[in-house]
Amino acid sequence: QSVLTQPPSASGTPGQRVTISCSGSMSNIGSNTVTWYQQLPGTAPKLLIYTTNQRPSGVPDRFSGSKSGTSASLAISGLQSEDEAEYYCATWDDSLNGIVVFGGGTKLTVL
């Protein structure tokens, strides 16, 4: 059971905008920045969003992150077929003297 709660699946058609939610608590999302990772099948996770809303070099601006209170969201606009992947949110949790916690992952399907 994950400390951070994500919907197990999401879907959209090419060109659509899709959002993925990540719900936590005051000790994790409420107190720290959020990171999002993209994992394509059979590959290692890739950093997608850091410090809640920053994109590493090379990540298209179609991807954006936000946070409100104890929840965070990843938005993907102009959905493309290559966006089909598993998406994980992550942050630190202060309740156990600082550990990393991941969401359960959301499988995004591009219809």
Added chain:
Amino acid sequence: QVQLVQSGAELKEPGASMKVSCKASGYTFTHFAMHWVRQAPGQRLEWMGWIIGGNGNTKYSQKFQGRVTISRDTSASTAYMFLRSLTFEDTAVYYCARDVGLPGSPLDYWGQGTLVTVSS
């Protein structure tokens, strides 16, 4: 360019121990921390612990406390993850991943993963 290259796949029997290595290149090893994350087949990412490259301080997930040891060899720019008393539930891909060593820092580079299969 930053690279994290992990050791190869392993097959272990229940009760055995495993050790996975992660060789870093393209950056100053002691300026960053290294995390270990595992992923059981079809399951979510699970954080195991981390080590600060400079001073060797470690922190472990409570789930693995007492069963996992993370170490590093700065002369070889390599981090290690040792897990003992393996069970079938430890079958997973194990990843190392780098961060700058500050709380909240993202894991910006990941190794390719090491598949460890526990089977009798």
